[in-house]
Amino acid sequence: MISVEQALELVLQHAGKLQRCRQVNIEAALGCILAEDVVSDVDSPPHDKSIVDGYAIHEGDLSGENQLQIIEHIVAGLVPSRSLEKGLATQIMTGAPIPTGTAAVVMVEKTSTQNKGDLEFLSLTERSIRPGQNIVRRGQSMKLGDVVLRQGTLLRAIEIGLLAEVGRESVWTLIDPAVAILPTGDEIVPHTEKPPPGKIRNSNSSLLANLVMQAGGQPAESDIVPDHAETLLQAIEENLDCDAILLSGGVSAGVHDLVPAALAKAGVKQVFHHVNLKPGKPLWFGFFDRGDDRPPCLVFGLPGNPVSGLVCFELFVRPALQKMRWMKPRGLPIQRATLTVEHKHRGDRPSYWPAEYDSDSGQILPLSWQGSGDLRSLTGANALAYFPGGDRVWPVDEEVTVYLLPASS
Amino acid sequence: MISVEQALELVLQHAGKLQRCRQVNIEAALGCILAEDVVSDVDSPPHDKSIVDGYAIHEGDLSGENQLQIIEHIVAGLVPSRSLEKGLATQIMTGAPIPTGTAAVVMVEKTSTQNKGDLEFLSLTERSIRPGQNIVRRGQSMKLGDVVLRQGTLLRAIEIGLLAEVGRESVWTLIDPAVAILPTGDEIVPHTEKPPPGKIRNSNSSLLANLVMQAGGQPAESDIVPDHAETLLQAIEENLDCDAILLSGGVSAGVHDLVPAALAKAGVKQVFHHVNLKPGKPLWFGFFDRGDDRPPCLVFGLPGNPVSGLVCFELFVRPALQKMRWMKPRGLPIQRATLTVEHKHRGDRPSYWPAEYDSDSGQILPLSWQGSGDLRSLTGANALAYFPGGDRVWPVDEEVTVYLLPASS
CATH class of the missing domain: 2.40.340.10 (MoeA, C-terminal, domain IV)
Known part of the structure; x- marks a missing residue:
């Protein structure tokens, strides 16, 4: 019986990066995988800017000892109209462009102002001001033409903010892996029914569908497949166009565990059956090659017990979905x-x-x-x-x- | 200036558990907070069952030394029709009900069978079999009438599987916190526009909206609010029916930072302004009491810089949303x-x-x-x-x- 590590290696050998893409509005892109390189159409910041509210001063006034005349007030969204010279200062807001001739910006908390007639003057409480202080240069975060996000990136809130910053309304993203969920067994009834004696409700489909969603896949739940070879074969064949199939039940040693036989008949190649772990030993894994350029359809025969199914999903299916989605297949943290x-x-x-x-x-x-x-x-x-x-x-x-x-x- | 810990305590003092509910189909319940206690309508397992594929044997045969006659094959979904007595065995599948008279189940791997004419006989390779081995008793996991999920539970895949097991098609869940996002400032333009000189695109709304979604809230993005007192007041008043408002920008020390004044005018009570942290010092926090039995609308004036906004969101807004959603307000792991x-x-x-x-x-x-x-x-x-x-x-x-x-x- 192979080990968990060997089984995972075999699963990942057969899992391939998906290639089908769709364009999504950035409002709907959370959790998607970026399918293109994204290039900035702007410098950021777009101008040399102040990172504090304060006053822009000239190189000649870095000692901090001179009283300066305030010549302009640059609020956010405006651009300075006058250059600085020694003896002059411009009030400036966080993020605003600095005037030409600026050597540094002094925080408003380290200044005081005084009016003399129509004129306004500034005194600094800070001395020996470092040139460049509180200034961020144009393009320091990114430059026009920079690739700022690479194909394969998982889009979190941060990346979507950056997409907005570079002006994207929509982006190309990978289509989520389509994962068919096939519950099998004569002993299960739909969860909406009251089970008669000897039977139980199908909880696996709900469990697995939501695990797939949490892992970034798109689940498609099939009806319950009875323990009947022909019906099982048909259900499998109908879903071989998916990126993965999760069968639940029918893989342990019982005489009515028809799943492996039906899979073989459908042309799904077995890679392993049984893994040395608990719970989850009966796990079956194989793949179906469609003869086109798509990665094969991965087929997991999960044990019917929900705890076993969960463990097998987390150890083997999640990393496979991660690899399909261009992510490092690291499984759970x-x-x-x-x-x-x-x-x-x-x-x-x-x-x-x-x-x-x-x-x-x-x-x-x-x-x-x-x-x-x-x-x-x-x-x-x-x-x-x-x-x-x-x-x-x-x-x-x-x-x-x-x-x-x-x-x- | 108050500390991060003091600020968080003040935020949480004003955050209240939300009460509005809606019924959702369990297929759409992932990530929701359960708003009712859920009671099981079944025993689970519904019968004394075998947890392996194997053979049910009688108390008199626990030594493992006797050859036994196989009287029945119970596949999943069927119920036994015959009782066991000494010298008899019933083949049984994982999960199937055991016959009356069963003392233990022996795994199929520890047995061999032999046909003699029409009769089938079983030999065991296991000796001194423990009574009750491989049997789970009816109701051992849960009993009819048990409360199996409590109000306030976050619904993950596991809980949704359990809802299916107890036959629920839909459940009552909390309505997600409605969070208004108000970007402010004359310097920002919609992300769909090319910014003219001195201006930048609005990336904060996209960042914050997706942070809200990741935290289980329902974001509502407003248009950009210019630095104009009346417009700002109106935008705030229009959103006071939400569970929280995230303003971005307009809270630092600049002369055009009109947000605190507009909030006061709208009747939002300030709790604190400025927190001793970096980045994020300008954070403003207050609340608006609507005079009904709902918790107050929490108002966060977030700094306009996206990194500051992110840090403030994670340290203060996320725990507030967790408390609103009946979760432990533990913030980030x-x-x-x-x-x-x-x-x-x-x-x-x-x-x-x-x-x-x-x-x-x-x-x-x-x-x-x-x-x-x-x-x-x-x-x-x-x-x-x-x-x-x-x-x-x-x-x-x-x-x-x-x-x-x-x-x-």
């Missing part, structure tokens, strides 16, 4: 944390255990849960605690690795 | 990290410095940036590094506190 309770680990398989991580104290509490079907206990989890394979008692305060689950706000 | 370069800190004010954090190595690189107007350099930042006030050289490898900026996927 990792931390080290100290155990708040003793934890007994049993069995050969490395475990990824639902846990509650407290970032303030750096502590981790593995939660008690009732097997992989217990979604309720997972609601208390914001992390997975990692325990290597082997029987061992992990004492209180021992440090372990934790994977932080996404929070969404 | 915090980490300790070691400096990869020496950092010279100057000045009395504590600084929140754009930086690049590497979670793998736990290292932090403060970025060089060209003043608070330099949004471009921020695109490399995924964190703010904190340096307390006071002139000091921070050496390589020294540990500092970092605030992690949100990534969105």
Whole structure:
């Protein structure tokens, strides 16, 4: 049975960068991946500017000892009309262009003013003023023609602000990975129905669809596929045009686990089945090559138990989606944390255990849960605690690795 | 001048939990705050079930030494029709209901079968089987009538999966905080225009609107408000019905910084103006009490420089939105990290410095940036590094506190 690391490497070998793009308005671009290089059409700042409210002074007055005549008031949005000379000063707002002849700007807090008739005079309380003080030069942040954002950049609030600064109304972005979700099994009914004896509601589709959304994919939920070879084959074939398919259920050792056979029949090449981890051992992975220039459709046969499905999603599907989206496939963020309770680990398989991580104290509490079907206990989890394979008692305060689950706000 | 901690306390004193709700389909509930307690309408599991593919056996056969006759095959979705007795076994799939008389389930991997005529027999390779092994009891995860999710819960993929499990098609959720964004200043033009000399594009509205979205709020962008007292007053009054208003610009010491005066005229009570931090010192904060049972409208006068605006948003607006959304107002997640370069800190004010954090190595690189107007350099930042006030050289490898900026996927 292959290890988590080997399995991840195989998944990433088959995951390819997506290429299809669409133009989106920058108001709707949060979380998108930029599909073009963005070039600035302006210098920023567009002029030598003051970074404080204060007074522009001449080189000859840097000693700070002279009384200066104020010749102009430049509020934001205006440009100076007069040059500075020794003995003159111009009042200037944060961000405003400095007059020609400016050597430095003195903060308003370090000045006082006095009126004499129609004239206004300035005294400085600051001495030995550094040339260039409080001035940012034109183009110091970026120059016209600079590539300011590269293809492949994840657009956060900051990048969208920058797109506005360079005048973009819309940008080309990658189309989100299309991820089909196929719940399988005669034992599940739609979540909108009351399950008869022996059956349970389909919670996996909701869980997986939202995990896909959190990971930047576009989920498409299929109807429940019964344990029937032909129907299963048809459902798989209908979705091979997607970037990925997540099947849930039908991959463990039971006689009615028809998924691997149906996938083979559909032309999906198996890469591995079973991974040495807990929960999630039955994971099946393969790919379907469409014979065009698109990356193959990745097919994940996820275990039907929701906790197993979640763990497999976070360890394998999320990094694959990251790679498809041109991001570093780093999976969940990792931390080290100290155990708040003793934890007994049993069995050969490395475990990824639902846990509650407290970032303030750096502590981790593995939660008690009732097997992989217990979604309720997972609601208390914001992390997975990692325990290597082997029987061992992990004492209180021992440090372990934790994977932080996404929070969404 | 008040400290960051004092300012945050004052902000949170005036931020109140929002109460308005709407019903959303669970497919559209990701990131919402639950506004009701959710009760389970089922036992989960709904029956005593097997957690493996294998064979249910009777108490009398726990030694593992007997050959057993297989009397039934229970695939997922079916219920057993026959009770077990000593000497009999029932094949069972993961999740399926166990027959009455079952003492334990043995994994299929620890069994072998043999056909004798029409009969099928089972041998076990496991000995001294623990009673209850591989069985989860009905209702062990949750019982009919249990409150499984509490009002105030942030709905992640896990919680939405659980809502499906308890049969919910829709839930009551809090309406997202409505946050008006008012960019002010004669020096800014819409980002869709080419700025004439002395002017710059409005990048703050895009930055702030997306920060609001990332924090779970609903932004409403206003047109640019010129430096004109009456227009400013009108724009403020038109937005006092929102949960919060973010003004950008017009709060520093310049003569045209009309915002505090207009806010006073609109009946917004000032709580503080200026905070001892860098960048972001000019921050203004107040509130407007509408005289009804809603929490007051919080009004933030953010500095016009985008980096200052970002820092003020993360330190003060995000925690306020968290409190409005019934969440713990913890702000950004915090980490300790070691400096990869020496950092010279100057000045009395504590600084929140754009930086690049590497979670793998736990290292932090403060970025060089060209003043608070330099949004471009921020695109490399995924964190703010904190340096307390006071002139000091921070050496390589020294540990500092970092605030992690949100990534969105």
